[in-house]
Amino acid sequence: MSERTLQDVFVTYLRDAHALERLIDTALGALIRTTDAPELRIPLEHHRSMTREHLNALTDRLHAHEARPSAVKDTGLALAAFGEGLLAKARRDHAGKNARDAYVLIHLAIAGYEMLGHLADRMHDDTTARLIRHHLDEERATAATIDAQWDVLLDLSLRHAGVPTAPAMAGDGVR
Template sequence: MTTIDRQVVGYLKDAHALQQHVQAALSEMLTTAANEPEMCGPLGHYAERSRSHTRAIEERLRAHGAGPSIVRDAGMLFAAVAEGGLGRSRRDPVGKHMRDAYVAVHLQIAAGEMLRRVAERAGDLETVRAAAAMCDDAQLMSRALSDRWDLAVDMSLRQHGVTDVPPPPNAS
């Protein structure tokens, strides 16, 4: 295996571990937003797409004669579970889960961009396609989350019993 192929495999392993984290963050957000169809719809669709990306990454790892990094995956899952457990005890789980989902999606974009660019240089077009699809979906999810910040604030306020709040200043 060449040095650049090892780099591709390393970025594939990183992307796989991050996918595990993203899936856990999405699960927490879906649980928190279970009664909000406007939030659950895009999150549910993205969770499906994220599972598809995980399978594609696993296929690319196999094509390179490698597998996911148990250590990286375990670390990401541990972090996600710890965050989720803390989320249940937080005073504002909706706001924190929204923030965490937004950050996770942007980490996914960064990991996908690095993977795509290294795979391009290695001439691995299948990995380029898998990474580009992951980035495209993460960009769409980033916009969907950005469009729902006010909804997250409303959900958070309702969670704390605040019901008499005026709409956001820019709402028409």
């Protein structure tokens, strides 16, 4: 077995980030299609636009390292997102569960970008490191937008289920 270099691992992490963004793009499409609540749909639409910009930027960084996205990884995660889309159509609690799923996907991207950003720093690839910090800021901003909407999303989910909205918890609720 041949020894892998730091550059090989770096390209693998770039490909992983690209594939994850492809998953998020596809999954967000399904979540947007099944979300009527503008409180969630609008931030998801905005995030999908950012995700597409992230994909283009990651492709550029791969090309800068004389590499291409992994068709196998991109296709595999796109199939997983297709399954998410079928699940989103089948369930009834769209607002809450769609928010939950988007939140999880965003945090997967954050974790992947953290690893990639630290590796870019070790590789002294300042261009990629700056790009990843920018992506992290955008991912965290969308997560914060969802964080600020949990009570609204819960009310929408309860209403959709035919349950009268329960009174809000005293104080900040569950934290």
